Amino acid sequence: MALLKTIKAIGKYFYDIYDGVTSLARGMKVTGSYFVKPSTIVTQKYPENRATLKMFDNFKGELMLIHDENNKHSCNVCNTCARRCPNGSIEIIYKKVEGADGRTKKILDKYVYHLETCSFCGLCVPSCDEFALKFDQEFEHAVFDRGKLTKVLNKPGSSSKAMKE
Amino acid sequence: MEETLLDFDLRDKEEYIINMGPQHPSTHGVLRFEVCLQGEQIKYLRPHCGYIHRGIEKMSEALTYPQLVHLTDRMDYLSAHINNEAVALCVENAMGVEVSDRVKYIRTIFAELTRIASHQLWWCAFGMDLGALTTFFYGLRDREHILDIFEETTGSRLTQSFITPGGLMADVHPNFQKRIKEFITYFRKKLPEYDQLLTGNIIFRERTKGIGIMSKEVAIDYGVTGPSGRGSGFSCDIRKIAPYSAYPFVKFNEITLPEGDTYSRYVVRIKEMWESLNILEQLVDNIPQGPTMLELKAVKAPKGEYYQRVETARGELGVYIVSDGGPSPARIHYRTPNFSNLFVINKLAKGHKIADLVAISGSLDLVIPDIDR
Amino acid sequence: MYDFTPFIESITSYLNENLTPFWAGLISMVLLGVGILLFYAVLGLYLVYAERKICARMQNRMGPNRVGPGGIFQTIADLIKLLLKELIYIRNADSLLFNIAPFIVIVASIMAIGAIPFAKGLQAVDLNIGVLYILAISSMGVIGILIAGWASNSKYSVIGAMRSGAQVISYELSVGLALLGIITFAGSMQFSEIIASQQDGWWIFKGHIPATIAFVIFLIAGTAETNRGPFDLAEAESELTAGFHTEYSGIKFAFFFLAEYMNMFIIAAIATTLFLGGWLPFHLFQWGAFNTVMDFIPPVFWFFGKAAFVIYLMMWFKWTFPRLRIDQLLALEWKYLLPINLMNLILIAFLTLMKWHF
Numbered sequence: 030m031a032l033l034k035t036i037k038a039i040g041k042y043f044y045d046i047y048d049g050v051t052s053l054a055r056g057m058k059v060t061g062s063y064f065v066k067p068s069t070i071v072t073q074k075y076p077e078n079r080a081t082l083k084m085f086d087n088f089k090g091e092l093m094l095i096h097d098e099n100n101k102h103s104c105n106v107c108n109t110c111a112r113r114c115p116n117g118s119i120e121i122i123y124k125k126v127e128g129a130d131g132r133t134k135k136i137l138d139k140y141v142y143h144l145e146t147c148s149f150c151g152l153c154v155p156s157c158d159e160f161a162l163k164f165d166q167e168f169e170h171a172v173f174d175r176g177k178l179t180k181v182l183n184k185p186g187s188s189s190k191a192m193k194e
Numbered sequence: 195m196e197e198t199l200l201d202f203d204l205r206d207k208e209e210y211i212i213n214m215g216p217q218h219p220s221t222h223g224v225l226r227f228e229v230c231l232q233g234e235q236i237k238y239l240r241p242h243c244g245y246i247h248r249g250i251e252k253m254s255e256a257l258t259y260p261q262l263v264h265l266t267d268r269m270d271y272l273s274a275h276i277n278n279e280a281v282a283l284c285v286e287n288a289m290g291v292e293v294s295d296r297v298k299y300i301r302t303i304f305a306e307l308t309r310i311a312s313h314q315l316w317w318c319a320f321g322m323d324l325g326a327l328t329t330f331f332y333g334l335r336d337r338e339h340i341l342d343i344f345e346e347t348t349g350s351r352l353t354q355s356f357i358t359p360g361g362l363m364a365d366v367h368p369n370f371q372k373r374i375k376e377f378i379t380y381f382r383k384k385l386p387e388y389d390q391l392l393t394g395n396i397i398f399r400e401r402t403k404g405i406g407i408m409s410k411e412v413a414i415d416y417g418v419t420g421p422s423g424r425g426s427g428f429s430c431d432i433r434k435i436a437p438y439s440a441y442p443f444v445k446f447n448e449i450t451l452p453e454g455d456t457y458s459r460y461v462v463r464i465k466e467m468w469e470s471l472n473i474l475e476q477l478v479d480n481i482p483q484g485p486t487m488l489e490l491k492a493v494k495a496p497k498g499e500y501y502q503r504v505e506t507a508r509g510e511l512g513v514y515i516v517s518d519g520g521p522s523p524a525r526i527h528y529r530t531p532n533f534s535n536l537f538v539i540n541k542l543a544k545g546h547k548i549a550d551l552v553a554i555s556g557s558l559d560l561v562i563p564d565i566d567r
Numbered sequence: 568m569y570d571f572t573p574f575i576e577s578i579t580s581y582l583n584e585n586l587t588p589f590w591a592g593l594i595s596m597v598l599l600g601v602g603i604l605l606f607y608a609v610l611g612l613y614l615v616y617a618e619r620k621i622c623a624r625m626q627n628r629m630g631p632n633r634v635g636p637g638g639i640f641q642t643i644a645d646l647i648k649l650l651l652k653e654l655i656y657i658r659n660a661d662s663l664l665f666n667i668a669p670f671i672v673i674v675a676s677i678m679a680i681g682a683i684p685f686a687k688g689l690q691a692v693d694l695n696i697g698v699l700y701i702l703a704i705s706s707m708g709v710i711g712i713l714i715a716g717w718a719s720n721s722k723y724s725v726i727g728a729m730r731s732g733a734q735v736i737s738y739e740l741s742v743g744l745a746l747l748g749i750i751t752f753a754g755s756m757q758f759s760e761i762i763a764s765q766q767d768g769w770w771i772f773k774g775h776i777p778a779t780i781a782f783v784i785f786l787i788a789g790t791a792e793t794n795r796g797p798f799d800l801a802e803a804e805s806e807l808t809a810g811f812h813t814e815y816s817g818i819k820f821a822f823f824f825l826a827e828y829m830n831m832f833i834i835a836a837i838a839t840t841l842f843l844g845g846w847l848p849f850h851l852f853q854w855g856a857f858n859t860v861m862d863f864i865p866p867v868f869w870f871f872g873k874a875a876f877v878i879y880l881m882m883w884f885k886w887t888f889p890r891l892r893i894d895q896l897l898a899l900e901w902k903y904l905l906p907i908n909l910m911n912l913i914l915i916a917f918l919t920l921m922k923w924h925f
Contacts, residue, residue, distance in 0.1 A: 218808060219805050220805040220806065234726065322805060324805070324889035324890060325797065325799070325803070325804075325888075325889045325890025326888060326890075327626075327886060328622070328625055328886050328887060331627055332626070332627070391887070392889070395888065395889065397797060397889050397890075397891055398889050401889060401890075401891070401892060401895070547894070548726070548807075549800075549803070549806050549890075549892045549893065550892065551806075552805050
């Protein structure tokens with residue numbers, strides 16, 4: 030009985046060695062097979078592939094105010110997006126002008142977007158009834174000065190579509 | 195827990211205290227373990243959390259329900275979709291509305307993709323904790339495919355904020371189903387590689403088997419849920435116990451293993467990835483048509499208290515909302531899985547070596563921002 | 568065909584003719600020292616580069632590709648960075664020991680290089696106890712590691728250093744016993760004679776299975792002795808942040824780093840010399856044409872090619888396996904490697920006695 034036990038123990042000793050070595054070999058097969066196949070490399074050379082690098086259409090880059098070819102946006106200063114924003118990243122500065130019909134009207138002066146506090150939750154874009162906003166494909170947000178992250182989204186000289194000349 | 199620092203005369207017992215963290219490669223964030231060691235043996239261990247406390251619960255009180263969803267992304271950032279879903283479900287329950295089947299299906303698909311992505315990241319980080327550095331890149335490589343699916347539809351890779359009370363922020367991308375099917379076939383091929391590289395490895399088995407044994411009683415006492423609890427035979431899958439979203443429509447197995455050691459917690463997660471692939475396969479072709487957003491006048495929960503629990507990749511996430519009828523909660527509380535999972539670690543690591551502590555904390559799959567919120 | 572002996576001798580005789588014996592000896596020593604240091608630095612840097620490229624390929628990455636074509640100057644840039652970095656002095660550290668430790672580690676590995684035969688005649692000293700010398704010298708490195716861990720006044724460092732001490736002392740046995748097998752076959756400890764005994768076939772082929780077992784054990788134990796691969800418990804990044812060199816910065820850290828790679832090279836060089844025929848070309852039976860072609864390849868290439876193969880194996884181990892725990896590490900040595908090794912040695916002695924090897 031004791032002999033049988035000893036034989037079993039010795040057998041187990043060598044089986045352990047065999048089992049261990051084969052399990053290690055299986056692991057080495059995986060890494061080794063990737064080593065000999067350079068086609069499996071998944072990383073890319075980033076600044077070089079900038080031209081071909083395309084983000085997905087829905088990618089949430091920076092917020093932008095859509096301008097058409099006549100340099101017109103469709104913001105009517107309703108302030109919904111600023112109120113929807115959980116972080117207060119949107120500030121709308123407007124001025125009052127007298128319209129053609131004699132009533133004072135708010136027009137957009139500066140659409141200030143604080144990229145530094147934006148958490149890209151995306152609540153502003155669907156909140157706009159005029160579809161004036163969207164996210165662009167920009168993903169290189171790094172700047173040297175924090176002040177540069179505060180952006181004015183309406184382009185200089187642009188005007189609202191709602192305003193009649 | 196029982197002993198405090200002052201109870202020890204360290205010189206007499208030849209013990210010393212070592213701080214693992216808040217900046218340590220294996221705590222995966224700003225968690226600090228105060229470890230009392232004798233040689234390499236752990237005498238006791240105290241986790242200190244709070245280094246990344248951001249006051250999400252308090253902040254949420256100042257935000258409306260749709261707005262506070264984006265903060266839940268930042269709790270357990272690896273289960274962002276599931277966290278969003280928990281809040282959305284809780285608010286929907288409070289308002290007494292039900293979303294369309296299409297929304298339910300898409301939410302569940304996203305939840306399962308999130309679960310796989312989270313387990314992939316856990317797998318690669320776990321391998322790295324044990325010193326197998328190559329696993330890290332294989333896990334991340336496969337995770338990229340899921341993140342691409344996320345990005346195509348939601349626009350973000352990690353903190354999507356896609357699910358909102360009442361439905362979804364947008365409809366899914368036309369490529370959505372195609373990409374998921376591609377991913378399923380791709381990952382079915384890659385998953386056996388995980389086993390070859392790590393699961394079967396003799397060194398790995400020796401490092402994890404019999405280490406950090408958590409009995410079912412301990413798991414229940416400490417409220418350890420998720421794969422960590424199921425590795426101890428504690429059947430705690432909310433998807434089975436209290437099915438939500440599209441889980442009543444799918445067939446899947448709850449994976450439990452009785453051993454309760456580090457290895458069984460590992461195997462549970464690997465098997466959950468297979469199971470999640472099965473769930474995805476059942477759902478992806480059957481997404482019904484319907485609106486993706488309910489027409490809600492205002493998202494306001496009536497006065498009262500509401501609780502909703504979901505199964506994140508790490509365990510049970512509970513959302514507790516006290517509402518005074520306004521557009522934002524009077525008090526919101528998250529019962530996060532990692533908080534409960536963390537504090538069992540003293541029980542598990544005691545008497546093991548410091549290298550085992552790394553394996554155990556890796557097998558509990560802690561996400562530190564979820565602990566502190 | 569490619570014999571460096573006349574070349575070396577011509578230099579020595581030229582020096583001796585023109586200078587007094589004292590100056591001749593001094594200058595030849597300085598030449599030798601500069602040569603070895605240059606070789607050490609360049610090879611060390613390129614081993615780091617090779618490791619980074621190899622592990623990158625195994626991990627589906629590209630690896631370094633910014634500095635120079637294919638990133639070949641990356642490690643040189645890293646070295647310049649490390650040279651320029653501030654040396655941080657640790658308060659309450661034992662400053663003498665703290666500063667001396669990296670030098671002990673690096674000196675130990677430089678001294679070991681002196682005895683390695685790169686080609687016929689291309690060897691600093693051909694000691695009659697070459698193998699013993701290398702074993703003795705290369706195990707000096709652990710003293711530096713122990714000192715580094717102790718002097719840093721850091722708990723992580725001490726744990727790392729103590730692990731390293733336990734590990735190296737244990738594995739030294741297996742390394743020694745594995746080499747003893749080949750010494751028994753060859754009947755000499757002198758590298759030139761060991762290589763000469765492999766003229767008609769390398770020991771790994773001639774020595775049947777026992778030699779193969781000894782080779783495998785030597786690889787495992789050698790990897791462990793250099794604190795690498797699955798046996799990098801002294802550094803144990805995920806447990807001890809960086810183990811014994813946690814507190815080191817700048818060029819002192821670079822010394823530890825270089826020494827690790829050079830120790831790997833030394834292990835590979837010993838394996839090459841004892842098991843794989845050193846700088847001897849690969850000969851296949853009596854195929855005259857094939858063997859002549861092989862002879863045309865210079866012995867330096869043969870040596871470095873074989874060493875590169877062994878180094879690649881060690882890197883392959885490192886980038887595939889998880890790290891062992893300290894008690895498992897010691898169990899592996901004392902419960903598996905050492906008994907197998909002893910039995911193997913007896914077998915080898917028997918084979919040698921009966922002259923059953925080829």
